[in-house]
Amino acid sequence: MDVKKKKLYVFGNRYLEFDSLGTKIAESFSKEISISYVNAPETLLYSKDKEITIIDVVRGIRKPVLIEGASRIRSRKIMSLHDFDLGFVLRLMHELGSDKKIKIIGVPQHGNAAEIAKEVRPWI
């Protein structure tokens, strides 16, 4: 696949220090791939892409991790519409039989964006 046609879905909030590393790393790939900043996770339900690659900050990890496939995600029970989060949306896609290839790149809350970008580059 032509790398420029690839899209990276970016979660996180660039204005919150503890939630911004994913957005900073994504920016470093912006010349090579298409970057989509996600406001609402349900956007993924309507994506026409066959491969969905997501980058988001994960609390409690020190090194980046790659999660492939939505079946590995455990979702909380939906308590309210406020819990209609990324985990729920990905599980829902899986349960509805979506054949999209899901990759989630989890990055730590803190770290050097340039260094971590080098580590996650092969996963994109």
Add this chain to the structure above:
Amino acid sequence: MSRLISLNHITKIEGHAKLVLGIKRGKVMRCELSAVEGSRYFEGLVRGRRYNEAHEITSRICGICSCAHVIAAISAVENALGYSPTEQTNDLRKLLTLGERIRSHATHLYFLALPDYLGYESALAMASRHKADLESALRMMKAGNNVIRTIGGRDLHPVSAAVGGWLKYPKKESLAILKKEIVEAKKDALKTCKLFFSLKYPKFDSGAEYFSLVDSKEYAVLEGKFTSQHTSFEKWQYKDFVNEYHEPRSTANFVVKGDHKYMVGALSRLNNNHAHLSRDAKKMLNLSRLKLPSTNPFHNNIAQAIETVHCMDKCIEILESLDIKNEPVEKLKAKESGGVGCIEVPRGTLWHEYSINAEGIITNANIITPTAQNLLSIQEDIRAFVQSAFDPWRGKAHQEL
């Protein structure tokens, strides 16, 4: 024998709530419903800010109904400054509000209500056997979402609506695509009605006074008098009729009319406004065999399904007549004043009130959400419903429920 039941996390609501029930010898002695979200202090946050910032700040009160707070805040500020929006601005505001209602109703019906009626723990658990139903829900949510993004400029916390007008207009081509999508999604809305009409609803009469805006020209959205089966009053009179009080156990205030409960929301709107439903929504109402007025809160889901059809028809009607002209945003002159905004949003009637000084700074704010207005009514309905389970003539099924 006495028993205390404490449900610290009530599932499938919008927001977070807790319920404590005390039952002694078949009598409900204690029933306390509390909203337990952290205190938000939004009314304090807007104090000291300029009048044209209120809608951007209060939009963050809720991710599900951010458009509602945007439009209610703008309406209140414009009311204070004596400005009436143009017809085009009103149409765009209606679209934003209706799009949000479509998204919210579709999500509520299929992801919060339906799993309970069909006996599943969650929508995820029912996905394999009810795939077509959930796909219907997703198509309707997408249509509602696209209305919000196209008209408001963003999926959440829209940025195009402003005090005095509209900041960025949608393109004609986008509006044409939007109309096509809603026409398609309406098929799902009609299917949703039939699905929700086929469910079995418990018999229960809350006896609540049902309030909503009532507009003589249309199914009320942004305008009208706050009306029930007993009374009607203008927006600016609300403090004479509606009282807020605080219970230490709850972070949300309780609201009463006089000294008694009342309900707002889709069923109240349907009770008060059904004569103004679109042709197809009226057909659905007839098909439902719902007898109006109804004060059975379980019928709220039927009302939401019928409203979804109506909201789509109304969006189509507006989109067909909308011929966007580039109207500049009116710069409003600050003056010492106060104003009330009151609109119909997915869960019911939403109130915003602001006081503004001569420099255009907000000096006081009051926001009353539909949830706060419904809280007492829901609590008292639970008390009566649970009590009715102990009625000797009730069947086993009712007692288990």
